[in-house]
Amino acid sequence: MAKNELKKVMEVKNLFFTYPGAPEPTLKDNNLSIYENKITALIGPSGCGKSTLLRAMNRIHDLYPGFKYEGEINLFSRQSEKMENILELRKENELIGLRQRIGMIFQKPTPFPMSIYDNVAYGLRLQGIKNKGELDGMVEEALKGAAIWKEAKDRLKESAMGMSGGQQQRLCIARSVALKPEILLFDEPTSALDPISTGAIEELISELKKEITIAIVTHNMQQASRLSDYTTFMYLGDIVEFGETEKIFLNPEEKLTEDYITGRFG
Amino acid sequence: MRGRLFRDFSLFSATLAFFLLVGIFAVLFTYAQESLHTFGFDFLYTEIWEPGEDDEGGIFGGYIPILGTLMSTLIAMILATPIAMGIAIFLTEIAHAKIVKPFSIAIELLAAIPSIIYGMWGLFYFAPIVQSLFGGNGVGLLTAGIVLAIMVIPFMAAITRDSMNTTPDVLKESAYAIGATKFEVIKDVVMPYSKGGIIGSIILSLGRALGETMAVAFLIGSVMTLPGKITDPTTSIPVLLANNFAEAQDLEMSSMYYLALILFLVSFIVIALAKFYFLGRKKY
Numbered sequence: 336m337a338k339n340e341l342k343k344v345m346e347v348k349n350l351f352f353t354y355p356g357a358p359e360p361t362l363k364d365n366n367l368s369i370y371e372n373k374i375t376a377l378i379g380p381s382g383c384g385k386s387t388l389l390r391a392m393n394r395i396h397d398l399y400p401g402f403k404y405e406g407e408i409n410l411f412s413r414q415s416e417k418m419e420n421i422l423e424l425r426k427e428n429e430l431i432g433l434r435q436r437i438g439m440i441f442q443k444p445t446p447f448p449m450s451i452y453d454n455v456a457y458g459l460r461l462q463g464i465k466n467k468g469e470l471d472g473m474v475e476e477a478l479k480g481a482a483i484w485k486e487a488k489d490r491l492k493e494s495a496m497g498m499s500g501g502q503q504q505r506l507c508i509a510r511s512v513a514l515k516p517e518i519l520l521f522d523e524p525t526s527a528l529d530p531i532s533t534g535a536i537e538e539l540i541s542e543l544k545k546e547i548t549i550a551i552v553t554h555n556m557q558q559a560s561r562l563s564d565y566t567t568f569m570y571l572g573d574i575v576e577f578g579e580t581e582k583i584f585l586n587p588e589e590k591l592t593e594d595y596i597t598g599r600f601g
Numbered sequence: 602m603r604g605r606l607f608r609d610f611s612l613f614s615a616t617l618a619f620f621l622l623v624g625i626f627a628v629l630f631t632y633a634q635e636s637l638h639t640f641g642f643d644f645l646y647t648e649i650w651e652p653g654e655d656d657e658g659g660i661f662g663g664y665i666p667i668l669g670t671l672m673s674t675l676i677a678m679i680l681a682t683p684i685a686m687g688i689a690i691f692l693t694e695i696a697h698a699k700i701v702k703p704f705s706i707a708i709e710l711l712a713a714i715p716s717i718i719y720g721m722w723g724l725f726y727f728a729p730i731v732q733s734l735f736g737g738n739g740v741g742l743l744t745a746g747i748v749l750a751i752m753v754i755p756f757m758a759a760i761t762r763d764s765m766n767t768t769p770d771v772l773k774e775s776a777y778a779i780g781a782t783k784f785e786v787i788k789d790v791v792m793p794y795s796k797g798g799i800i801g802s803i804i805l806s807l808g809r810a811l812g813e814t815m816a817v818a819f820l821i822g823s824v825m826t827l828p829g830k831i832t833d834p835t836t837s838i839p840v841l842l843a844n845n846f847a848e849a850q851d852l853e854m855s856s857m858y859y860l861a862l863i864l865f866l867v868s869f870i871v872i873a874l875a876k877f878y879f880l881g882r883k884k885y
Contacts, residue, residue, distance in 0.1 A: 510775075
């Protein structure tokens, strides 16, 4: 495949999502494409549905009963080389397989109550990897990939709870990277961090896109413009505008997008 | 002025708890002196409890009630812990939101039933069932242990549930997000995260089971014999104290204080050990 040719890895088509008990859908007729090895940012004011959309992409909504999906989210399958609708998955092990392909990083760092090593090895062990040597290698590779190896290598046996917030967040990224996901979803990954840790995470995300396709929800407009290749602006559950980041920020088509980006509301 | 009053009152309340602890220990220790001097540590493994003629002297040993207390509590904890964990896991992680409330209320109500009711129910309804299933004559260690377990389960389950409920959703979601199943999330995230609360609930239940008098008095048989089998009747420290206090004098009374002192120390040591060992350890 040619270098500059874009390849769609995910396609959201006419997606509606309704929370349990809500009279109206939170997401209304969303359409969006996510391209391979690109960073796609989802921006918009609080409550616009950007996190809801992100959480639909790995079906994490399914943990809480009573929701409703309509439409399609198609994910490119490397095995069949076709787009497959992930909203059709029903069985628990299919969803587990999906979440191993599409990782997620949350707003606050969420290290598990175990050692640094075990945090990274956990997902690998769940996949059935038991061999100590193999695990050691993969843990090291993941920690290096998440730019935390230097700080973590001498304290692998220590509790992850003793790390700083920024380190914990990079550990969580390492934990996801270890599974070699196709897509990583970031849900405001730096909103609980100081500027220096934020910088480190942003640098890491730009580095990761060489291997992994990335979607990121952010409140921070500078972050979206610095990091992303594509930007989606959402408002009240609608996708108002989707396009290349440069175009969205410099020359938006919609008045609403322009107002939001220039800080007139939000 | 009001602030000062309030501060002094809080200080008074807090120190009161400490002085009560010391005071109770001092009373038990003082009244147990006679027995302590007469029997020393032999008391702990003497199987006889016999007042002398005319209530003068006699031989008293605490081996049987101490063993009965520990055994019935052990049976209760072995039975109660897994069931209480199961209830708590069901209520926090598995049950549909609609049935969580009625279940929780039922469990809290069970915890509020006075122990004498458990004792009566155990004796008239449950003891014959134990008899037909396991043999023996109905009352004994096993019956007491099972009913004790039934008594502490709601208590243990309620505390464990509250503690499991404090696991942040986002932590569970992170585990699901790397492909964990529900069972794995419970085992590797929820249980370790709420470890402190779980152990706390077990300890509190243990304390309750050790000191339970009324229900056990109905069910353990209250005889001063060493149980050969798990279904045999025996006695426990609180039961022996409750049954003999009215008539006992001098050395027997002092020996009962000795027994009370032992129960006090056992409860105290169990709780202190657990607190320092488990809860004091650095939380992962």
